[in-house]
Structures are given as C-alpha cells and as structure tokens.
Amino acid sequence: MIQIRPYQETDWPFIWEFLHATFRAGDTYAFSPLSTESDIHKAWVELPTATFVACDSDGQIVGTYYLKPNQPGLGAHVCNCGYIVAPQAQGKGIATLMCEHSQAQAINMGFRAMQFNLVVSTNERAVRLWQKLGFSIVGTLPGAFLHAQLSYVDAFVMYKQLVT
Ligand SMILES: CC(C)(COP(=O)(O)OP(=O)(O)OC[C@H]1O[C@@H](n2cnc3c(N)ncnc32)[C@H](O)[C@@H]1OP(=O)(O)O)[C@@H](O)C(=O)NCCC(=O)NCCS
Secondary structure, eight states: OOEEEEOOGGGHHHHHHHHHHHHHHTSSOOSOTTOOHHHHHIIIIISSSEEEEEEOTTSOEEEEEEEEESSSGGGTTEEEEEEEEOGGGTTSSHHHHHHHHHHHHHHHTTOOEEEEEEEETTOHHHHHHHHHTTOEEEEEEEEEEEETTTEEEEEEEEEEESOO
16 A cells, blocks of 8 residues: 655655766766765755655555646746655555646646656657657657667657646
8 A cells, every 4th residue: 555645854864865876877967977965955855845755565665756836936837846756666556646646736836747858769668658648759769868878869848738
C-alpha cells in the first residue's frame, strides 16, 4: 500500500540519494549532472509550491514529486511537476499514483492544466506513461536535450487540461 504525503525536511537524506543518482545519470532531467546537494534541494524543495513523497507500507520513501506554476502571472494557472521513483521501486505503478495525486492536488490548488516542458524523447517509459495518463505531445523540440550518452536528442512538451 503506497501512501503519498507532503514532504518534510527529515525526508531529505532519503530522497537526496535517488534525486542525485537520477540527475547524475544525465538522461532524464535537464539539471546539470554536476548539481550540488544545495542546487537540488533548491530545485526540488525550495522553489516549488509543494513537494510530496510516496512511502511504502514499511514507511520507506520510494518516490517524490514537486508541483509549481509553470509560468508567472498570466500563465500561472498552468502547473509543472517533476517525478522520480527510486530505482528499486520502479515499474510498480508508483509514478502513476503520484501523477494522479498531483493532478488532484493541482485542481485543489486552482490550477487548470499541467505542462511538462522537456520530456526526453528517449525516456520511453515516461513518455508512454504520461500519454496513458492523458497528456498529449503538443510539440517536439529538436535536439533540445543534451543526453549524457546519446548527445542531442529531441524533447517533448506534454500538456493536459485539468479543468475545461
Ligand atoms: C519514469 C518514472 C517516473 C516511472 O516510474 P514508475 O513508478 O516506474 O512508473 P509506473 O510503474 O507507474 O509505470 C511504468 C509504465 O511504464 C511501462 N514500462 C515499464 N518499462 C518500460 C520500458 N522499458 N519501456 C517502455 N515502457 C515501460 C510499464 O508497463 C508501466 O506501464 P503499465 O502501467 O502499462 O504497466 C521512473 O522510471 C523514474 O523515476 N525515472 C527516472 C526519472 C524520470 O524519468 N522522471 C520523469 C521525467 S519526465
């Protein structure tokens, strides 16, 4: 049974480990693979409006996501989220639960749509998952992501209206 709850500062050492490994891999997020712990804390915890963690039945943190406005002012009704699942917990539906949770949170917070700005085209698992959860590829950014192994690869802008 997975429980999703608001992040608290005592969670940091547990999420830091897999956030760091994900960014260092340089194949899914634009954050520099050389990002420091404080860079990543800022990006994942301090700048977003909210950060959540997913815990398994033993209370172990197996995933996290953030939620924030995608643009200021007149674009602030569209939110942006980022999701990471711990490597050993992937493929069990945890990102699905977090994405569904984030959409409900976003609606409660007054957001009307959700946008992912840079979904790496080679991240097939993520692309397929977001499509399954109702997001459309609304644009392809040619060569917009510098992949650590593959060099310049396309990235997708993905979008879902939450309120019509
Ligand atoms: C992408 C990510 C968030 C998915 O998390 P997850 O908890 O494994 O996702 P889920 O288990 O909810 O769903 C995975 C889906 O991908 C499918 N999948 C599994 N392996 C796959 C593969 N190699 N290729 C394509 N699809 C795959 C599964 O079939 C599943 O779909 P299903 O529900 O039809 O079975 C996770 O892999 C991750 O943290 N990756 C690193 C960070 C990242 O890429 N974040 C997203 C950036 S846009």
